[in-house]
Amino acid sequence: MSTAPAFGRRPTLGVVGATGAVGRVVLQVLPMRRQHWGAVRVAAGAEDVGSTVRVGDEHLTVEAVDAAFFDDLDIAIFDIPPGIAREWVELAASRGVVCIDNSTVFRTEEDVPLVVPEVNSHQVRDRPRGIIANPGATVMTMIDVLAVLHGGWELTELVVTTFQAASGLGRAGMSRLHDELDVVHGDRELGTRPGDVRRLVEHELGEESPFPAPLALNLIPFVGHHAGDGWTSEERKVRDETRKILDLPELPVATTCVRVPVVSSHSVTVHATFARRIKPSAARQALVEAPAVVVLDDPDQPDFPTPNDVVGADPRFAGRIRQLEGHPNTLDLFICGDNLRKGAALNMVQTAELVAADL
Numbered sequence: 001m002s003t004a005p006a007f008g009r010r011p012t013l014g015v016v017g018a019t020g021a022v023g024r025v026v027l028q029v030l031p032m033r034r035q036h037w038g039a040v041r042v043a044a045g046a047e048d049v050g051s052t053v054r055v056g057d058e059h060l061t062v063e064a065v066d067a068a069f070f071d072d073l074d075i076a077i078f079d080i081p082p083g084i085a086r087e088w089v090e091l092a093a094s095r096g097v098v099c100i101d102n103s104t105v106f107r108t109e110e111d112v113p114l115v116v117p118e119v120n121s122h123q124v125r126d127r128p129r130g131i132i133a134n135p136g137a138t139v140m141t142m143i144d145v146l147a148v149l150h151g152g153w154e155l156t157e158l159v160v161t162t163f164q165a166a167s168g169l170g171r172a173g174m175s176r177l178h179d180e181l182d183v184v185h186g187d188r189e190l191g192t193r194p195g196d197v198r199r200l201v202e203h204e205l206g207e208e209s210p211f212p213a214p215l216a217l218n219l220i221p222f223v224g225h226h227a228g229d230g231w232t233s234e235e236r237k238v239r240d241e242t243r244k245i246l247d248l249p250e251l252p253v254a255t256t257c258v259r260v261p262v263v264s265s266h267s268v269t270v271h272a273t274f275a276r277r278i279k280p281s282a283a284r285q286a287l288v289e290a291p292a293v294v295v296l297d298d299p300d301q302p303d304f305p306t307p308n309d310v311v312g313a314d315p316r317f318a319g320r321i322r323q324l325e326g327h328p329n330t331l332d333l334f335i336c337g338d339n340l341r342k343g344a345a346l347n348m349v350q351t352a353e354l355v356a357a358d359l
C-alpha cells in the first residue's frame with residue numbers, strides 16, 4: 001500500500017514472524033492496544049503457514065511471507081531471523097509499507113532511525129527509506145535508565161556486564177535450556193567435577209546447540225560471534241546501539257555479555273561515569289520519576305529486582321544504586337527487564353503506534 005490510509009480509516013498492521021518468541025509477545029501486547037489498528041494480519045515461515053494464532057478474541061490465520069502479503073498493509077513489524085530480514089523489509093518498504101525491523105540488519109545504518117519511544121520518539125518521522133530499526137534487547141534493558149541519567153548528569157563512560165536469558169535466542173534458546181534442565185535434574189553430585197555437566201549434556205542431547213557451551217548449572221561469557229579484537233558481536237552491538245540512541249558517537253562503552261540459565265528477562269550491571277557529580281539519592285529520585293522505570297532498591301529489606309520477578313512486566317526495574325567511595329562522578333546499579341516484552345515486542349508496537357498516529 002503506497003498511500004496513506006483514507007481519512008478516518010485505521011491503519012492495517014502486519015506482524016511478520018508472528019509465531020516466534022518475540023512475535024508471540026507482539027500478539028499478547030496488541031489486544032490492550034487494539035484501538036490503534038484496523039485489520040491485523042500475521043505471517044511466518046512455511047511450518048506455521050495455515051495455523052491459527054490469537055490476538056485477544058480474534059483468531060488469525062498465519063499467512064506466507066510473500067510480496068502479496070504486503071499489498072494491503074500500512075505498517076509491518078518484522079520479527080524474523082537477520083538472514084532473511086533485509087530482503088523482506090526492503091521489499092515491503094519499496095511497496096510503501098512503513099517497516100519496523102527487530103533484526104540487527106539495519107540498526108547501525110545511517111539513514112535508519114533506531115527508536116525507543118521514551119528516549120527519541122521524534123526520530124520516527126526521520127525515515128527516508130521507510131524503515132525504522134528496533135534496538136537489541138540487551139540495550140533495551142538499560143537505555144531508559146541511561147537516558148534519564150544522561151539527561152541529568154551527562155554520561156561520559158560506561159562499563160556494563162550483561163546477564164542474558166535463554167529467550168534472547170528465541171524459541172530455540174528456551175527449548176534448549178529446558179532440555180538441558182531435564183537432563184541435569186536429580187543428580188546432586190553434578191557440578192562438582194570439572195566438565196561433568198558438559199559431558200552429560202553433550203552425551204544426552206548432542207553437541208549441536210544454539211549456545212556455545214552448556215547453559216544449565218552454568219553460565220557462558222560469550223554471546224554472539226567473535227567480532228574482532230576479542231569482543232563479541234553482542235558486545236559491539238551494546239556499544240554501537242547505545243551510542244546511536246543517546247547520540248553520543250564517541251562514548252567509551254566496555255561490555256562483557258554473559259548468557260545465564262534464566263528462561264526470560266535480561267539483566268545488566270552498569271558502572272557509569274558522568275561529567276557532573278552525581279549523588280545516588282538524586283539518581284534514585286530521577287529514576288523514581290521516570291515513567292518507564294521502577295526502582296526496587298532497599299538494601300535493608302533487602303529489596304532488589306531479579307529477572308524472574310519482572311518477567312511479563314513492561315517497565316525496566318532498577319536497584320542496587322550506589323557509589324564507589326572517592327568517585328563522586330560515578331554510579332553503580334543493577335537493572336532487569338523482560339527482553340521479549342519492552343526489550344523487543346512492546347517497543348516495536350509503541351513505535352508502530354507513533355507512526356500510525358502520523359500517517
Ligand SMILES: NC(=O)C1=CN([C@@H]2O[C@H](COP(=O)(O)OP(=O)(O)OC[C@H]3O[C@@H](n4cnc5c(N)ncnc54)[C@H](OP(=O)(O)O)[C@@H]3O)[C@@H](O)[C@H]2O)C=CC1
Nearest residue numbers: 017019020021022044045048079080102103137168170171
Ligand atoms: N529474542 C529476543 O530477545 C530478541 C530477538 N530479536 C530479533 O528478533 C528477531 C526474531 O527473534 P525471535 O522471535 O527470538 O526468533 P524465533 O526463532 O523465536 O522466531 C522467528 C520467527 O521468524 C519466522 N521465520 C523463520 N524463518 C522464516 C522465513 N524463511 N520466512 C518467514 N518467516 C520465517 C519463524 O516462523 P517459523 O517458525 O514458521 O519458521 C518465527 O515466527 C530476530 O531477528 C532476533 O535477532 C531482537 C531483540 C530481542
Ligand SMILES: N[C@@H](CC(=O)OP(=O)(O)O)C(=O)O
Nearest residue numbers: 103104136137138164168169
Ligand atoms: N542477541 C540477544 C537478543 C537480541 O537482542 O537479539 P539481536 O541479536 O537481534 O540483538 C541475545 O542473544 O540475548
